[in-house]
Amino acid sequence: MAIINQATKELQVKIVYYGPAMGGKTTNLVQVHDHVQTAAGNKGKLVSLATSSDRTLFFDFLPIEAMTIKGFKTKFQLYTVPGQVIYNTTRQLVLRGVDGIVFVADSQYEKMPENVESFQNLVENLNSLKLNLAEIPYVLQYNKRDLPNAAPVEYLEFLLNNRDVQVPSFQGVAHKCEGVFETLNMITRMLLQKYINQGSTPSA
Amino acid sequence: MATLPQLIEEDIQRLDEALREFNVQTDATTSLIIDKGGFLIAHQGDSAQFDLTTIGALASGAFMANQTIAGLVNEKNFNSIYQQGETFSMFVCNVDEYCLLAVIFQSQSGVGVVKFFAEAVVKRIAQQLAVARERDPAAGLDLSVMNLADPQDLFRKKEL
Numbered sequence: 570m571a572i573i574n575q576a577t578k579e580l581q582v583k584i585v586y587y588g589p590a591m592g593g594k595t596t597n598l599v600q601v602h603d604h605v606q607t608a609a610g611n612k613g614k615l616v617s618l619a620t621s622s623d624r625t626l627f628f629d630f631l632p633i634e635a636m637t638i639k640g641f642k643t644k645f646q647l648y649t650v651p652g653q654v655i656y657n658t659t660r661q662l663v664l665r666g667v668d669g670i671v672f673v674a675d676s677q678y679e680k681m682p683e684n685v686e687s688f689q690n691l692v693e694n695l696n697s698l699k700l701n702l703a704e705i706p707y708v709l710q711y712n713k714r715d716l717p718n719a720a721p722v723e724y725l726e727f728l729l730n731n732r733d734v735q736v737p738s739f740q741g742v743a744h745k746c747e748g749v750f751e752t753l754n755m756i757t758r759m760l761l762q763k764y765i766n767q768g769s770t771p772s773a
Numbered sequence: 774m775a776t777l778p779q780l781i782e783e784d785i786q787r788l789d790e791a792l793r794e795f796n797v798q799t800d801a802t803t804s805l806i807i808d809k810g811g812f813l814i815a816h817q818g819d820s821a822q823f824d825l826t827t828i829g830a831l832a833s834g835a836f837m838a839n840q841t842i843a844g845l846v847n848e849k850n851f852n853s854i855y856q857q858g859e860t861f862s863m864f865v866c867n868v869d870e871y872c873l874l875a876v877i878f879q880s881q882s883g884v885g886v887v888k889f890f891a892e893a894v895v896k897r898i899a900q901q902l903a904v905a906r907e908r909d910p911a912a913g914l915d916l917s918v919m920n921l922a923d924p925q926d927l928f929r930k931k932e933l
Contacts (some may be wrong), residue, residue, distance in 0.1 A: 576782040581812045606929040613826055632826045635927055646811060662837045666810015713904045754927045
């Protein structure tokens with residue numbers, strides 16, 4: 570969970586990009602790293618623990634500071650999980666302490682079973698950490714919208730965004746940086762809103 | 774899952790003091806308190822030559838991965854990892870359910886002294902975090918100054 574350091578007025582938040590293998594999670598982080606406008610020193614290195622063929626092995630990690638939020642230093646740590654099925658234990662480790670989730674779905678028709686399986690896997694892994702998806706801010710990104718075999722957004726919504734509460738969803742073409750910042754800004758806003766609400770809760 | 778405590782000035786001062794004394798005792802270059810989720814909580818020593826944020830995230834991941842491996846081979850007494858280098862080495866040990874202590878030290882120093890003094894400092898750190906945890910978690914938190922309606926406050930894409 571987020572760390573609030575009252576001494577230095579710092580809020581540290583962990584956002585995890587989750588989704589099926591080859592869906593564009595790492596690409597999202599690469600695009601944020603390459604295109605984010607920050608003051609000097611506010612963007613850390615993008616660290617990728619990947620295989621020789623650039624498949625995520627453990628996680629990608631990008632520490633980044635939000636621009637100006639009136640006196641509060643808000644430090645975001647962006648992680649991806651490895652999408653491949655065999656790395657489930659690793660995904661559980663990365664989810665530890667998560668504050669917000671971006672689920673990156675692959676829009677291609679033939680990837681629908683993998684999207685659904687990965688979403689279900691997310692719910693199960695959160696449960697194993699005694700977390701409930703309904704209580705964690707999350708957004709959906711339907712990536713690869715530029716491909717000819719992309720399924721209609723309505724179909725993706727039906728498959729992935731049909732829980733009790735619908736969450737914000739975005740269309741993306743991550744390799745062109747389309748939808749990447751919209752997604753990140755929405756999850757950021759939802760997270761900060763959550764902490765504002767918590768902060769205004771009267772103490773018992 | 775329980776959340777980490779909010780840390781106030783007093784907590785940070787006590788944690789810093791514990792780390793400072795530990796660094797002197799062990800001749801450590803840098804010591805860090807990190808959350809098991811990968812956040813850097815406090816640090817003392819040389820922070821100029823290391824990327825402590827990234828080290829925190831990776832050390833936490835490495836510790837958790839090794840703990841899982843230990844569990845898979847039925848080892849229940851897992852408490853620390855040690856990375857032996859030629860110039861600098863690193864020792865990471867458990868503080869409590871939520872936190873770790875990571876120590877970067879010159880390899881010529883040897884890990885023995887680090888392990889020895891870590892035992893005591895870990896108790897001090899755990900004690901302080903317990904004190905912080907017992908405080909009212911909502912006390913004094915005021916993020917309402919943030920203007921979330923203003924999208925300029927968040928991440929902006931560079932204009933090409």
